[in-house]
Amino acid sequence: MTLPIAGGVDCDLHPAVPHLTSLLPYMNDYWRDQVTTRGMTDLISQSYPTNSPIASRPDWRPAQGKPGSRLADMQRQSLDRFGTATGICNPLYGVQMVFSEDMADAFCRALNDWLVKEWLDKDDRLCGSIVIPVQSIEKAVAEIERCAQDQRFVQVLMLVMGDMPLGKRHYWPIYAAAERLGLPIGIHAGSAYHNPPTSVGWGSYHIEDYVAQAQAFQTQLTSLIVEGVFARHPNLKMVMLESGFTWLPPFLWRLHKFWRGVRMETPWVDRAPLEIVRSNIRFSLQPVDAPPDGDTLNRLFDHMQSDELILFSTDYPHWQFDGDEVLPKGLSQDLVRKIMIDNPHATYGRLKVKETTP
Amino acid sequence: MNIQIRERPDAAASAGTKTAIADCDIHPARATKDELHPYLAKRWHSHLETFGVHPYQGMMEGPPYPKAQPNASRRDAYPPEGGPQGSSLSFMQKQHLDPNNVALGVLNPLNTGQGIRNQDLASAICAAINDWQIEKWTSKDSRLKGSVVVANEDGVSAAAEIRRRAGDTNFVQVLLLSRNVEPLGQRRYWPIYEAAQEAGLPIGVHAFGFGGNPITASGWPSYYIEEMVGHSQCQQTALASLVLEGVFERFPKLKMVMVEAGFGWAPSLAWRLDKVFARLHAEVPHLKRKPSEYIRDHIWWTTQPMEDPESRDHLFQTIEWIGWDKLLFATDYPHWDYDEPSRVLPAGVSDANRQAFYLDNAKQLYGVS
Numbered sequence A: 001m002t003l004p005i006a007g008g009v010d011c012d013l014h015p016a017v018p019h020l021t022s023l024l025p026y027m028n029d030y031w032r033d034q035v036t037t038r039g040m041t042d043l044i045s046q047s048y049p050t051n052s053p054i055a056s057r058p059d060w061r062p063a064q065g066k067p068g069s070r071l072a073d074m075q076r077q078s079l080d081r082f083g084t085a086t087g088i089c090n091p092l093y094g095v096q097m098v099f100s101e102d103m104a105d106a107f108c109r110a111l112n113d114w115l116v117k118e119w120l121d122k123d124d125r126l127c128g129s130i131v132i133p134v135q136s137i138e139k140a141v142a143e144i145e146r147c148a149q150d151q152r153f154v155q156v157l158m159l160v161m162g163d164m165p166l167g168k169r170h171y172w173p174i175y176a177a178a179e180r181l182g183l184p185i186g187i188h189a190g191s192a193y194h195n196p197p198t199s200v201g202w203g204s205y206h207i208e209d210y211v212a213q214a215q216a217f218q219t220q221l222t223s224l225i226v227e228g229v230f231a232r233h234p235n236l237k238m239v240m241l242e243s244g245f246t247w248l249p250p251f252l253w254r255l256h257k258f259w260r261g262v263r264m265e266t267p268w269v270d271r272a273p274l275e276i277v278r279s280n281i282r283f284s285l286q287p288v289d290a291p292p293d294g295d296t297l298n299r300l301f302d303h304m305q306s307d308e309l310i311l312f313s314t315d316y317p318h319w320q321f322d323g324d325e326v327l328p329k330g331l332s333q334d335l336v337r338k339i340m341i342d343n344p345h346a347t348y349g350r351l352k353v354k355e356t357t358p
Numbered sequence B: 001m002n003i004q005i006r007e008r009p010d011a012a013a014s015a016g017t018k019t020a021i022a023d024c025d026i027h028p029a030r031a032t033k034d035e036l037h038p039y040l041a042k043r044w045h046s047h048l049e050t051f052g053v054h055p056y057q058g059m060m061e062g063p064p065y066p067k068a069q070p071n072a073s074r075r076d077a078y079p080p081e082g083g084p085q086g087s088s089l090s091f092m093q094k095q096h097l098d099p100n101n102v103a104l105g106v107l108n109p110l111n112t113g114q115g116i117r118n119q120d121l122a123s124a125i126c127a128a129i130n131d132w133q134i135e136k137w138t139s140k141d142s143r144l145k146g147s148v149v150v151a152n153e154d155g156v157s158a159a160a161e162i163r164r165r166a167g168d169t170n171f172v173q174v175l176l177l178s179r180n181v182e183p184l185g186q187r188r189y190w191p192i193y194e195a196a197q198e199a200g201l202p203i204g205v206h207a208f209g210f211g212g213n214p215i216t217a218s219g220w221p222s223y224y225i226e227e228m229v230g231h232s233q234c235q236q237t238a239l240a241s242l243v244l245e246g247v248f249e250r251f252p253k254l255k256m257v258m259v260e261a262g263f264g265w266a267p268s269l270a271w272r273l274d275k276v277f278a279r280l281h282a283e284v285p286h287l288k289r290k291p292s293e294y295i296r297d298h299i300w301w302t303t304q305p306m307e308d309p310e311s312r313d314h315l316f317q318t319i320e321w322i323g324w325d326k327l328l329f330a331t332d333y334p335h336w337d338y339d340e341p342s343r344v345l346p347a348g349v350s351d352a353n354r355q356a357f358y359l360d361n362a363k364q365l366y367g368v369s
Helices: A020-026 A029-037 A071-079 A101-118 A137-148 A169-180 A206-227 A248-265 A273-280 A294-304 A333-347 A349-356 B011-017 B042-051 B089-097 B119-138 B155-165 B187-199 B224-244 B266-283 B291-298 B312-322 B351-366
Strands: A008-013 A084-089 A126-131 A153-161 A185-191 A238-241 A281-284 B021-026 B102-107 B144-149 B171-177 B203-206 B256-259 B299-302
Touching (some): A008 A333, A020 A029, A071 A084, A137 A153, A153 A169, A206 A238, A206 A273, A206 B266, A248 A294, A333 A349, B042 B119, B119 B144, B119 B155, B187 B203, B224 B256, B266 B291, B266 B312
Parallel strands (some): A008 A084, A084 A126, B102 B144, B171 B203, B256 B299
């Protein structure tokens, strides 16, 4: 077993909103009234059914309520357990599924304020990601600017499956704001379910949706690269969260081959896709979609041709590993240090600021 | 873009010295718009003239994403007698089959009745294409073998067409495309699998197709390159669907070939499926084995566009994860991203693996001696 080292940065923690009503204190009168009088239900996404084995490790599942809904559990089961110095909270609450931009905006503001009050204020190790109402670019940018004043927000969070491919120019004001404010864009597994959850239609099973996250990440990387996001925003970092990463090398072989063939179509792509990924894209560690032997994993790292791409994550409370095996077998001590400490700090500029603030 | 900047070597001169190969992805084209008329009932002639094929995409003519060049095909592949690339048997023989010593060429007709909305028309065009393959191609050159194209959204009609062609040695597989109205594992397609298994025909699933779904799970992208790269993601989800729906439990003798969608992603997809299956098998109790085992036993892969990592060791390791016995060489003639047989496989492969890769796997799978 590879042991974690102290001082690590856990880049993917999921504090759960207990219920939509938990956000009522963070909404104005109008939205409180809307939620109440319309009898709105909790916004739980099909991506993570609360009782699905994926949604929580059995030994992390609370006696009642949603997994990940109590800070004390997160501290005991993850932060303390793995010696985490800094943990980035990525709330997965179904606000992206909402169709009204006004409602999404109100819910995102409430969610972000809830995160500050109920989590960040209560544990110095925790940082947050800004959840944005992608339904409106204007409102999304405003929410980024509002939250970014709090240096504990270290990232902007989007889902891998939304209304349009993420490279589309439509989204660029979000990227401009993020780059300006020193915030990476975290792209997390999950769908707004505004499109079928696979590129060949609606499957029958939850397992199918979960497997298909990896393909969605691949198409988003293509979109981000060929639309020219990183030619326009060379300092923007994007982090693929809960994406898996063993698909990356063959994906890049194919993208690179076609880019060589038809680059006349997207002449603004000024660097090879592989170079863009190396400089601008990172991946969270869990789930490790490799076989459990160290040899194969090390070959895969060799295929990735970089030891700077992977960022430590537990994906708490999702069930990606058992016991203390948060790091896969076979990693060298040097790579462990890079994954747990160096790579996250090189990615999240605001973490340094946090460390120097008393 | 393949602008020809130097003469290709006189390939015919060296053909005799080349090892025989199988090309498992050749695209025959119609020389004229009316070339199918002899095989189509009269009512469809005027129907097509008036309404077109009415596919699951918006363009009356041509693809939604403009190709990199006309017909997505090599500029040097226009036959001297006229017509689009791939429409002349004699020129295909001269330019490709003879000089590359193709011993077995599998025809995968595109622009058939697949991906169109009127299912009667779909069935009629597919049957016509199958007749046309025999008359224009396979009966004239014994190296060529056809693929039974079927009305993919109408399982009953498709199964009937497969049964009609069963035992006809002009055909070596059934052809589907990766993108359909629903993921390929869905029950509506099972009559196709049942008939194919019964006929002993593998099913080739070629990248492409129209089913009305955006080509990413996050909507329609902007560029042709996204469509081209995206075929591999479509193929991955289509394969996941086939495995997770239990198609290979229900049809244990069924063999499938993933055509023109890459193979490098296969290990990662299989690992991911296995890992998630370990957590969620309660949802899919009809699966009796790990997903990777179904893939290992039931799936073959054509090679073009060949995975092309900087390091050949990465390629070899990837192939070892899949199995040298599972790859079928293909060129994609006459398309622009054609793979040149002599340049595809780097040095350092054993003779046995090379032989399997270029010829033997295909002969064995397709039952061609």
